Amino acid sequence: MAASLRPAILRHIRLPVRPQGQPVLPSWLSSIRAMSGHGDDHLTREEVVDRVLDVVKSFPKVNPSKVTAEVHFQKDLGLDSLDVVEIVMALEEEFKLEIPDKEADKIDSCPLAIEYIANHPMAG
């Protein structure tokens, strides 16, 4: 009796097949999670370099043709210390960062700025 019932039942039962392991997200949910900002969307280094150079080049007192990824703000670009403060603040706004005063004061060249921003977990 049970032996004949088993295939009859099995033929009528349908279970959804689902890959094991990763949960399936509805599309609207994944877009919300993307905005939750768990800090896992890191910038690539190339992108950081590009955007840092863009900010420095667009600074009014800077000659854009002189700007490379290795320049020192005061020695190579002829800026004074207050200009450097302004550039660092522009970088903070560009990457939505808040750099503590003492650390921001140490940033005086493109390589340092790129290094700091690329290693910052919240740079966006």
Next chain:
Amino acid sequence: MSLSTLGYLARRAAQKERVRILYRRALRDTLNWAVHRHLFYQDASDLRERFEANKHVEDLDTIDHLIADAEAQYEKWRHPDPYIVPWAPGGTKFTRNPPPPSGIEIVYDYGKEENE
């Protein structure tokens, strides 16, 4: 290099750092007070002029006086509710929606299994 020169240089370096940090805070505060970007540009250049006005002062004690005076002014006119980047302490997102601890899995479609 004599000891007094070293002392002089050290004091100058400390003053320069104080001015840089003061300028940074004042500039940020100017942005906090400005309702619009185009208003901020004018305010920022006014602020810069006030710093530039005392650029060539040489006497150390006068410089200290000027810095202390400027810091007092900054404290007096600080914005009561400054902009803080969302993730920083005091920001709107600070400690909100933290990542789940490792080993805990979120079931995103909880309660919706039947509808598929």
